[in-house]
Amino acid sequence: MAQRAALLIGGVTHAQKEWKESSQFASQLYEYPDGTREDFISKCKQGVFKDVFALYRSNDSNKITGNFDAELLDALPKSLRFICHNGAGYDNIDIPACTQRGILVSSTPIAVNDATADVAIFLMLGALRNITQVFDSVRQGKWRGNFQLGHDPKNKVLGILGMGGIGSAVAHRAKAFGMRIQYHNRHQLPAEEEDGAKYVTFEELLKTSDVLSLNLSLNSSTRHIIAKPQFDAMKDGVIIINTARGLLIDEAALVDALKSRKVWTAGLDVFEEEPKIHPGLLEADNVVLLPHIGTGTFETQRDMELLVLDNLKSAIKEEKLLTQVPEQKKPKAHI
Structure with a gap:
């Protein structure tokens, strides 16, 4: 099987142990804890994050990379198949552009x-x-x-x-x-x-x-x-x-x-x-x-991080997401 690495953009606060344990199923764990959009895109183009199959990003990490728009998606490794997003809202991710590139996206409903x-x-x-x-x-x-x-x-x-x-x-x-x-x-x-x-x-x-x-x-x-x-x-x-x-x-x-x-x-x-x-x-x-604190509890933040990591594991091991965004699913009778 081809190498399937995972990339963490930003940080994990409440599930650091579980993130490290992702090495049990990911061929390599990359981290980009801080930086700028320009630096991140440059590192992607240089092949620093080669073989990345799935990545973990969050609304908080948006201040590092900016929106996941067509420009940034084009710079990401061609091996990338899954974006595991920490957040119920994901308006900073261009879902149509992801879909066009064959990248599937998950969010964190239920946990929030x-x-x-x-x-x-x-x-x-x-x-x-x-x-x-x-x-x-x-x-x-x-x-x-x-x-x-x-x-x-x-x-x-x-x-x-x-x-x-x-x-x-x-x-x-x-x-x-x-x-x-x-x-x-x-x-x-x-x-x-x-x-x-x-x-x-x-x-x-x-x-x-x-x-x-x-x-x-x-x-x-x-x-x-x-x-x-x-x-x-x-x-x-x-x-x-x-x-x-x-x-x-x-x-x-x-x-x-x-x-x-x-x-x-x-x-x-x-x-x-x-x-x-x-x-x-x-x-x-x-x-x-209130200053956008809807999910601001220890319990919920940990549950969200764990759900992202569960999606990451499912993506790498089974090539599917547990909580894929509805825009990429087949239409159902209701929303």
Whole structure:
């Protein structure tokens, strides 16, 4: 069998032992812990990473190599067949270009579901209670400051845009608060996967949701899927939660909607140009802001790393991925 080496871009923090044990099935382990895109491409072209069959990269390592676009893919070893990505989102990988080159890509669904859903609920409760204003006031020695009454989650309609693993986990948690769940996907889920949630059109989701949670992937068709026309279609006083990707929302339009109170409050863990945040969001006291920490727990980070390494092992030993990205799979009846 031809040599099948593995390449780690960036680092492994919680599963270092398991990465080293990959030498049991990989012919060689290469590491590129830090550097620049130019240096990485140069080393690829020089053949430093020859025989690499599968590589491990992450959203964090994107600051080292930049996006996995056509330019970078062309520089990678011709032996590369698999990219094992650490992250639920993979918008920094050009999937069509990978597919064209015969490279299969995996991500880390399932491992991220619970932690991300927990943060979505945290943001939702904080937004419902308009927590930012009093949170700041008490720290400034002003006790309640300009305290205003909030809202209970009970009997509110939670609309979930993107009922995948994370969306389903959000729905499961929200039901414990007595919320009524509705959702929209490109296709309706089988009844057993809906768990009592109501399938509605995108338009109905916008018009009838009291709280709207974004839990869908970012791609060319979902960029700014929530912008001024969509805000205009929503209920007055709607609450927006986003733990997916910042570019799903037109932030300038959101700032305007928060100012007018069309959007009563929002809870955001992701931003259009993170780590940069729109000044209007920083100035608003009716938005709860977190710095993209949806998967930020020891347990989840380790689970994610282990899932990437499981994909790496499966790729090298069996030439298949455990959690291949859906864009490279044959279409199914639902998403």
